[in-house]
Amino acid sequence: MIRSMTAYAQRSLQTDRGQLTWELRSVNQRYLDLHLRLPEEFRVLEPQVRDALKQTLNRGKVEASLRFQPDPGAESAHLTLDTQLAQRLGHLVRDLAAQTGSHAAEPDLVNLLGWPGLVTHERLDFEREHVAAVELLGEALLALVAAREQEGAAIAAMIEERLAGIEQQVAEVRAHLPEIRAGLDQRLRERLAALEQPVDPGRIEQEVVLALQKLDVDEELDRLGVHVAEIRRVLGLDEPVGRRLDFLMQELNREANTLGSKAAVVETGQAAVELKVLIEQMREQIQNVE
CATH class of the missing domain: 3.30.230 (Ribosomal Protein S5; domain 2)
Known part of the structure; x- marks a missing residue:
């Protein structure tokens, strides 16, 4: 978890x-x-x-x-009075009153409590x-x-939802592959046939094969599936996996970029954009994973 x-x-x-x-x-x-x-x-x-x-x-x-x-x-129970100091202070107050002729012979006890050292707090x-x-x-x-862990479970649910979205995009592109390849083959042949100089039929076949290889996305789709499976495996590990998930997000993003660069038809381009959105949504949440 x-x-x-x-x-x-x-x-x-x-x-x-x-x-x-x-x-x-x-x-x-x-x-x-x-x-x-x-x-x-x-x-x-x-x-x-x-x-x-x-x-x-x-x-x-x-x-x-x-x-x-x-x-x-509990604090007041550990306060102690320095009785000797209190007696000396009392004598001093009475002596002062006698010397000055003041009638206030009784000391102000409240003020005396603040005298340094008169009341001490026992160190507990x-x-x-x-x-x-x-x-x-x-x-x-x-x-x-x-x-x-509770917040992590919510993040894991969000990641699983996005992984399902990636699998859906991959499945849709795979479903269109025969149609995409046929369309690319037809367009390439038409362009070569439109050239003013005649082209050897064998050369046409070579050019078509090379062009289709450059635009083929089978490997990217396969690697996307492998990364999705690895992310699900990592999510089930009983150890910190945040850094590993962050690395896998980089790998997913790399495949999505490659897929976008090979987008020869609208369907592939749209799938690449959707994949990058899903990956970015996961990456933002994975920044919070331990």
């Missing part, structure tokens, strides 16, 4: 200390291009996150963003949150791959 490189996934988890949320976005890119955004407490996970992404994805520009929303209740151990974040990343990656 082919995968698209365009997808989005999000997974969240509530822990004792807050909420973890992974957001993964990917778009088409020639190679794997990773962009990570992690909170400061989770920076240590960056190598592990990169490894997980590389093991799961092969191509695409991928943005992986982790958010951690702390629980206010985020080991459990780190483990939870890695596990949650695995879930988000599974969701991203599922989204890529």
Whole structure:
């Protein structure tokens, strides 16, 4: 099953200390291009996150963003007061009031809370949150791959429809080949017969054969059929096939151009144009295939 490189996934988890949320976005890119955004407490996970992404994805520009929303209740439980500093500040406030004769002997406690070092936040151990974040990343990656496969299935259906269109064009040209060859033979003979100088009948046959060989499209039609069969085979591979499909689009386009250059009748020219339209429609979508 082919995968698209365009997808989005999000997974969240509530822990004792807050909420973890992974957001993964990917778009088409020639190679794997990773962009990570992690909170400061989770920076240590960056190598592990990169490894997980590389093991799961092969191509695409991928943005992986982790958010951690702390629980206010859990955060306040780890605030501590420097009691010795608080006592010294209280004495200083009362001494200042006595020296100035001010009646505001009681300190403004709210303002004092902002005094540097009076209230400290205990540095937490985020080991459990780190483990939870890695596990949650695995879930988000599974969701991203599922989204890529779903989009890939839609692309595969579109490609199959265009391949059927190519086969129809090839079949129509083949059906007209006897008529095309007979018409070309007749026109060549008439032109040679109209020459002022008499032409040897054997020479006429040679010229007709050579002209028909130059305009013969059997090989192009055969190769178009071979490429269509190869594309169907590649679509069934369980591996990244975007680059291989892109190469096959180039081969299809080459045969369509050759067919157009040999177009001696309207039917062949129209078929070549229609083939190029179908190939271009596939090529645009294959740019998103991993």
